[in-house]
Amino acid sequence: MFCPSxxxxxxAEIVPWLGASPVxxxxxxxxxxxxxxxxxxSIEMVKASGKLNPKVVIAVDLFGQPAxxxxxxxIARNHDLKLIADSAQGFGCTLYGQHPxxxxxxxxxxxxxxxxxxxxxxxxxxxxxxxxxAELMESLAVHGKAMPRDIAGRHFDHDPKYxxxxxxxxxxxxxxxxxxxxxxxxxxPDEIAARNRIAARYSEHLANxxxxxxxxxxxxxxxxxxxxxxxxxxxxxAAHLKAKGIPTAVYYPIPIHQQEPYAHFPSGPGGLPVTxxxxxxxxxxxxxxxxEEDAQDLIIRAIRDF
Numbered sequence: 429m430f431c432p433s434x435x436x437x438x439x440a441e442i443v444p445w446l447g448a449s450p451v452x453x454x455x456x457x458x459x460x461x462x463x464x465x466x467x468x469x470s471i472e473m474v475k476a477s478g479k480l481n482p483k484v485v486i487a488v489d490l491f492g493q494p495a496x497x498x499x500x501x502x503i504a505r506n507h508d509l510k511l512i513a514d515s516a517q518g519f520g521c522t523l524y525g526q527h528p529x530x531x532x533x534x535x536x537x538x539x540x541x542x543x544x545x546x547x548x549x550x551x552x553x554x555x556x557x558x559x560x561x562a563e564l565m566e567s568l569a570v571h572g573k574a575m576p577r578d579i580a581g582r583h584f585d586h587d588p589k590y591x592x593x594x595x596x597x598x599x600x601x602x603x604x605x606x607x608x609x610x611x612x613x614x615x616x617p618d619e620i621a622a623r624n625r626i627a628a629r630y631s632e633h634l635a636n637x638x639x640x641x642x643x644x645x646x647x648x649x650x651x652x653x654x655x656x657x658x659x660x661x662x663x664x665x666a667a668h669l670k671a672k673g674i675p676t677a678v679y680y681p682i683p684i685h686q687q688e689p690y691a692h693f694p695s696g697p698g699g700l701p702v703t704x705x706x707x708x709x710x711x712x713x714x715x716x717x718x719x720e721e722d723a724q725d726l727i728i729r730a731i732r733d734f
Contacts (some may be wrong), residue, residue: 430460430470431486431514433683433695434703439488439514440684444693449480449536457702460490460656460710461500464499470696471507482692484510489518489528491642491679491712492544492623493650497523497531511538516552517653519545519694520620524647529555534565539601539609544651545616546624547605602629622717623652624725630713632654633728639709654679655715662711668734674727677712 429443443462451474454466467485474480477513485504495513504511515521521528530533537549542647556562563575572594579588603675606612627650631641634729636733638657644650656679659665683703684690713727 429465429484429486430482430509430696432488432701432703433685434460434680434706435488435514436516436680436682437684437687437690438516439486440690443486447522448483450684450690450693450701451480452683452693452697453699454698454700454702455490455706456496458640458708459493459496460496460706461493461495461645462487462500463666463702464496464503466498466698467697468503469505469698470721471509473697474694475507482507482509484512486514487528487532488514489521490654492518492521492653493644494521494523494528494648495643496645497528498613501531516540518544518651519650520616522649523645525624529557533558534561539605539611544619544653545609545612547608547612549605551601551605551609553601554664560684567594568596569597569599570596571699599718619717620649620651624650626660626715626717626719627652627655628725630715630720630728634731637732638639652715654712656710656712658706658709660709661712662709665731665734666711669727670728671729675714676728679712681707683707693731 429448430451430453431439432455434455440450451470454463455461457465460614471482474482481563485500486495487500501511509530512534513532515528515535519537532558537553537556538546539545539553541548554565564575567573567575574588574590574591574593578593634657635641638659640658642656669676683700685693685695685700
């Protein structure tokens, strides 16, 4: 499975759980999402080595903006690979008016409270346009329960709910969390619009201060799970802001391929120089749809003072 290393470890950890091997792909220096050219080169590298059998690409909608799905999905199709969109941070993002699910076989998302659409505990969802995949995933999510296609043509003297045809797990969204999400979903478009206004204001005032401010892919709308700038003195800037009571975060200071459990897995040709450079420079600023201009001005002034 091909996936970026500049992401939360959850993207990669499922791969060895399934007995497969992740192959780490570098990122675009402007969007922080998977570099389509490096993906293509990585697939060719793996095929040439003959040691692994390519199966899946996992693209990530990092910080809330969509990956380059037109390019990535074309590459996946050309090599007969499945495409998974890890949209844990990007639920609601669009590219040319379409959601990642328009290109992917499966889209995953998170409703963790810190996400743009968050519940009051933990939760997530899987989306697909494939009815057969949807039925299979529902079975796996409920202890491998029998589904209509499993039951068809069979006679039971007992409730088939206790007939398990696969080894599954317990992966259900609590009803109370679903109820909360339904209410929050009603205002979600307004919150995305507010996040974009706040992000635009950050960029306007920080463009000539930071090494770089975020760039959104052409035709894309981000949900701005994070507003992330780059600075050559990132840690000093974080300490300066902390002293002024301004919280920041660093995503992700140690790329997955440099962490011990994953260090033996392969990376694409030439390594991951962009990933490693960005890991030492990125810093995320306060971002939520209710960030008032006065509070944002304090953050901007503190960064400009630094």
